[in-house]
Amino acid sequence: MWRARDKHDISGDMLDVQTTQPPPAPTVIHRTDYREPDWLVPDVALDFALDPAATRIRATLSVTRNGEHDRPLRLDGDGLVAIAVRVDGVELAGDQWHMERDALVVPLAGPTHVVETEVEIAPERNTKLMGLYASGGLLCTQCEAEGFRRITFFPDRPDVLSRYVVRMEADKARFPILLANGDRTAEGDGADGRHWAEWRDPFPKPSYLFALVAGDLAANRDRFTTMSGRDVDLAIWVRAEDLPKTEHAMAALKTSMAWDETVYGREYDLGQFNIVAVADFNFGAMENKSLNIFNSRYILADPDTATDADYDAVAGVVAHEYFHNWSGNRVTCRDWFQLSLKEGFTVFRDQQFSADQGSAAVKRIEDVRMLRAAQFPEDGGPLAHPIRPDSYLEISNFYTATVYNKGAEVIRMLHTLLGPERFRAGSDLYFDRHDGEAATCEDFVRAMEDGGGIDLTRFRLWYQQAGTPRVKAVLAWDEAAARATLSLEQTVPTTPGQPVKQPMPLPLRVALYGSVSNAALGGERLVVLDAAQGSETFEGIAERPVLSINRGFSAPVVVETNRTAADLAFLSAHDEDPFARYEAMQQLMIDTLVGAVSTGGADHGPVIEAVRETLVNPALDRAFSAEAVLLPSEAFLGDQMLVVDPDAIFAAREALRRDLGAAMQSEWRHAYDGARTNRFEYSPAAKGARRLRTVALGYLAAAGAPDAAALAFRQFGEADNMTDRQGALGVLANGTAAERDTALAAFYDRYRSNPLVLDKWFSTQALSARDDTVDAVAALYRHPDFTLGNPNRVRALFGAFSANQRAFHSPDGRGYTLLADMLLALDPMNPQTAAKLVPPLGRWRRFGQARAALMKAELTRIVATPGLSKDVFEQVSKSLA
Ligand code: PHE
Numbered sequence: 001m002w003r004a005r006d007k008h009d010i011s012g013d014m015l016d017v018q019t020t021q022p023p024p025a026p027t028v029i030h031r032t033d034y035r036e037p038d039w040l041v042p043d044v045a046l047d048f049a050l051d052p053a054a055t056r057i058r059a060t061l062s063v064t065r066n067g068e069h070d071r072p073l074r075l076d077g078d079g080l081v082a083i084a085v086r087v088d089g090v091e092l093a094g095d096q097w098h099m100e101r102d103a104l105v106v107p108l109a110g111p112t113h114v115v116e117t118e119v120e121i122a123p124e125r126n127t128k129l130m131g132l133y134a135s136g137g138l139l140c141t142q143c144e145a146e147g148f149r150r151i152t153f154f155p156d157r158p159d160v161l162s163r164y165v166v167r168m169e170a171d172k173a174r175f176p177i178l179l180a181n182g183d184r185t186a187e188g189d190g191a192d193g194r195h196w197a198e199w200r201d202p203f204p205k206p207s208y209l210f211a212l213v214a215g216d217l218a219a220n221r222d223r224f225t226t227m228s229g230r231d232v233d234l235a236i237w238v239r240a241e242d243l244p245k246t247e248h249a250m251a252a253l254k255t256s257m258a259w260d261e262t263v264y265g266r267e268y269d270l271g272q273f274n275i276v277a278v279a280d281f282n283f284g285a286m287e288n289k290s291l292n293i294f295n296s297r298y299i300l301a302d303p304d305t306a307t308d309a310d311y312d313a314v315a316g317v318v319a320h321e322y323f324h325n326w327s328g329n330r331v332t333c334r335d336w337f338q339l340s341l342k343e344g345f346t347v348f349r350d351q352q353f354s355a356d357q358g359s360a361a362v363k364r365i366e367d368v369r370m371l372r373a374a375q376f377p378e379d380g381g382p383l384a385h386p387i388r389p390d391s392y393l394e395i396s397n398f399y400t401a402t403v404y405n406k407g408a409e410v411i412r413m414l415h416t417l418l419g420p421e422r423f424r425a426g427s428d429l430y431f432d433r434h435d436g437e438a439a440t441c442e443d444f445v446r447a448m449e450d451g452g453g454i455d456l457t458r459f460r461l462w463y464q465q466a467g468t469p470r471v472k473a474v475l476a477w478d479e480a481a482a483r484a485t486l487s488l489e490q491t492v493p494t495t496p497g498q499p500v501k502q503p504m505p506l507p508l509r510v511a512l513y514g515s516v517s518n519a520a521l522g523g524e525r526l527v528v529l530d531a532a533q534g535s536e537t538f539e540g541i542a543e544r545p546v547l548s549i550n551r552g553f554s555a556p557v558v559v560e561t562n563r564t565a566a567d568l569a570f571l572s573a574h575d576e577d578p579f580a581r582y583e584a585m586q587q588l589m590i591d592t593l594v595g596a597v598s599t600g601g602a603d604h605g606p607v608i609e610a611v612r613e614t615l616v617n618p619a620l621d622r623a624f625s626a627e628a629v630l631l632p633s634e635a636f637l638g639d640q641m642l643v644v645d646p647d648a649i650f651a652a653r654e655a656l657r658r659d660l661g662a663a664m665q666s667e668w669r670h671a672y673d674g675a676r677t678n679r680f681e682y683s684p685a686a687k688g689a690r691r692l693r694t695v696a697l698g699y700l701a702a703a704g705a706p707d708a709a710a711l712a713f714r715q716f717g718e719a720d721n722m723t724d725r726q727g728a729l730g731v732l733a734n735g736t737a738a739e740r741d742t743a744l745a746a747f748y749d750r751y752r753s754n755p756l757v758l759d760k761w762f763s764t765q766a767l768s769a770r771d772d773t774v775d776a777v778a779a780l781y782r783h784p785d786f787t788l789g790n791p792n793r794v795r796a797l798f799g800a801f802s803a804n805q806r807a808f809h810s811p812d813g814r815g816y817t818l819l820a821d822m823l824l825a826l827d828p829m830n831p832q833t834a835a836k837l838v839p840p841l842g843r844w845r846r847f848g849q850a851r852a853a854l855m856k857a858e859l860t861r862i863v864a865t866p867g868l869s870k871d872v873f874e875q876v877s878k879s880l881a
């Protein structure tokens with residue numbers, strides 16, 4: 001019999017158990033404290049009686065003692081109250097188990113037992129979106145990293161792998177579809193209009209990969225036959241009205257399944273693969289075994305509502321989650337410090353996949369731009385950490401650009417060092433050796449060493465040291481000896497907790513160009529700088545050489561060179577490596593703008609000439625040209641300066657934009673007209689044309705061309721796709737023309753019932769270069785369509801706003817106050833999403849005294865607030881330290 005405990009125990013907010021004691025000081029978890037689990041759980045059966053207001057969960061765990069010890073069984077819980085506890089079929093008395101904080105502790109005598117618990121939770125009141133929660137009429141779960149303990153008592157750590165049997169029962173009318181991991185093995189109808197389904201997952205998995213969905217969903221169904229002939233039923237589950245928007249995701253899924261077979265030799269391992277789209281989700285998507293759950297923004301796409309960038313993101317995230325089936329699920333992580341083992345590797349895999357589907361050059365530019373926008377600032381600020389962190393308060397805070405994107409760069413360096421064949425030998429060995437295991441980053445590196453035949457002793461520093469290395473590269477030419485010498489010097493900056501750094505192995509792809517012949521002087525070399533200093537000689541260099549270095553961004557570092565503006569302009573026109581070509585243009589722009597900020601004026605001539613040459617070069621594809629002619633972001637320019645002056649950067653950048661626009665008006669018009677298409681088509685060429693068109697429009701507007709607003713308004717009105725429509729809206733939103741308000745209102749009216757598109761309406765305004773953007777954001781915060789309940793909406797407004805450097809850093813500090821007010825309102829509901837938006841305030845050291853003081857004051861106000869979550873507390877306190 002299941003004994004119901006005193007009802008009062010489970011009243012109140014079930015998700016935050018009320019205690020009279022003050023909350024315990026948060027404990028720091030250290031990587032080196034890892035210990036094997038005391039108890040293993042080879043099998044678990046879960047029984048869900050689903051109801052949004054009160055869901056009952058019965059869990060039956062077969063537990064086995066792991067090693068010789070007499071420690072009790074400790075089951076993690078988070079806000080759970082045990083209604084009953086049974087061991088081997090016998091109900092335990094209240095003194096035979098106890099709670100330690102949120103964990104349930106049961107002393108056990110033998111080597112194996114069957115332990116049963118029963119709890120009740122209220123998914124509809126779960127605003128944290130961790131555990132079992134309600135979203136748009138659905139019930140769904142999110143367990144990574146530590147959400148499973150909000151559903152049932154369990155050793156909620158990734159090195160406890162179990163086979164799951166899940167029985168779920170719900171009202172049939174409200175929840176006709178019942179999904180969980182693995183394959184459905186039985187289903188049936190129950191009493192009172194309820195029905196049930198049973199799902200079994202034969203692959204042992206950690207609790208963070210558990211998932212369940214119940215709701216009224218429709219499926220886009222398809223099939224895939226794997227390379228060994230296994231037939232897989234594919235389904236993408238959405239609200240019925242969204243079905244037409246799932247074609248692109250389905251195509252991407254099938255392409256990624258085939259790609260992983262070809263490139264990594266990995267095939268799918270079950271008869272079903274399900275994807276569910278949900279509207280309220282803290283991250284992008286989740287790789288639960290055979291039941292991926294997605295933020296709907298990474299599934300739904302059609303030309304009317306999704307931009308080309310959205311299409312690319314959908315394909316990239318679908319591939320990413322699918323690839324996790326091997327890099328993450330079949331081989332999982334031993335502990336959360338190893339997170340980059342699955343995330344860095346999987347991001348690298350999805351980057352390779354996307355590069356293979358379209359323009360590899362443009363994809364690389366986008367990836368590096370993203371790294372510089374999100375990871376470099378993190379690596380240079382108070383929250384810097386290695387890709388394998390050493391400690392944390394709250395693991396959710398470590399789903400970072402460092403773990404993901406720098407982690408991917410580290411894998412990419414291995415790929416560069418080994419070459420594709422040996423890299424594949426290493427990855428094959430890794431998957432073979434560790435299939436079914438919970439592995440470490442060290443296991444991965446060792447497999448690469450053994451399979452690839454390379455010594456990675458020093459390379460391991462990339463897992464240990466935080467901070468973006470800086471490389472000084474000086475090329476000297478001895479004309480008489482016809483010899484060029486490249487001198488290299490690296491420094492790894494100090495980061496919190498890591499005052500002393502060692503030099504790391506940096507694989508730098510290098511080539512020299514002849515400034516007279518305009519040709520490459522010999523082939524490309526891979527120079528590995530693995531000490532503080534190094535040099536490389538090039539013989540037979542009979543003309544003045546120009547240095548092309550870190551081609552393809554082969555190492556995630558900052559390179560400083562002694563190249564002149566003329567050298568950079570030369571490379572921007574002649575380098576055969578498209579990334580290096582883009583990079584040379586960026587560096588020329590940076591040098592010009594940084595010079596302008598410090599001296600108050602600059603010669604725009606060289607940039608204008610280089611941009612002109614790129615724009616009119618018929619050999620370049622439009623997608624590349626569009627990227628190459630864009631100025632670096634204000635934030636990236638700020639990163640180049642000791643003290644960021646947002647207003648000066650904005651002014652210098654706008655002045656250059658204006659001059660570029662004005663000096664090249666006819667070229668921009670030509671590009672604009674030439675990139676016009678008749679009907680929407682989703683192809684690399686058409687995407688490139690759309691991209692260049694809006695970039696050209698932006699320059700015409702920057703030049704103050706009298707017809708720019710009319711052109712933009714016409715593009716806005718005539719567009720048969722969201723890329724052109726939002727592009728035009730973005731250009732209008734920066735200006736003051738009457739068309740601006742008309743277009744914003746029309747956009748709002750057309751899409752007010754589509755939350756994903758309404759997000760664009762919010763972010764377009766928050767990104768505006770206008771002087772009154774802070775006021776606009778303050779008003780949008782109070783707009784009836786703004787809600788703290790939906791993470792996408794929060795990020796659409798505040799993520800965009802804090803990326804708008806000049807607006808966010810408004811000298812009066814109103815931007816800071818606005819963000820801090822929002823964070824304090826959001827934290828009690830959804831600490832994870834709140835914590836992710838803290839870092840912009842944490843960058844106070846990089847700004848002048850006045851701004852720094854205002855930013856610190858907001859951080860201090862936040863940290864002084866009683867009842868703050870661990871998530872926000874960790875981010876804010878580290879930012880102040
Ligand atoms: N593991 C997910 C991914 O990268 C991200 C995620 C983390 C989602 C935590 C939800 C919660 O694919």
Ligand code: ZN
Pocket residue numbers: 320324342343346
């Ligand atoms: Zn991932």
